[in-house]
Amino acid sequence: MSERADAKGAEEAPRANAMTVLSYLLGGLAFWGFVGWLADLALGFETLFLPIGLLLGLIGSLYLIITQYVRS
Template sequence: MTALTYLLAGMLVWGGIGWLVDHWVGTKGIFAGIGAVVGIGGGIYLIVRRLGA
């Protein structure tokens, strides 16, 4: 359950930051997609680092 939480939280937080950047720059979803991918990568990093999976 913790691993799923790390993945979802990373995707939502970084995707949200990307959405804000999209809104500020005037693009449509480019940075939100990049942010979601970065968030998933960060979530995987945390899973490996903290849970040793």
Template sequence: MNGRPAESGEKPSADGMTVVSYLLGGLAVWGGAGWLADRALGFEALFLPIGLVLGLVGAIYLIITQYVRF
């Protein structure tokens, strides 16, 4: 992530900007989908919070699967 290839046995560190972009991207995409669903179906704010939560959970899942090794 820092422009250098990882040496053998060395795990690459998580790039902070990548993690932040996953979080913001998940919120934007799924929150936007929830907002569009609210607009299309005539609700005030039903699907927007659901979309935001789904986007956040999905982003955290991606971050954990890519950067956290147990």
């Protein structure tokens, strides 16, 4: 039975479950949002880099999801 599972797993593309996709989205937003917030804090801006960081996090996480699960 393990031989069949190994052969089947080698042929199939990786499947994304909802928790993996959600964690990529939230992780990207949280990390790059925090980096943007730190940049605002360090450079003395109110909210200039926070939305930029959130946008970069969203774009980066969507790119990661697409490259791992849609194109493969």
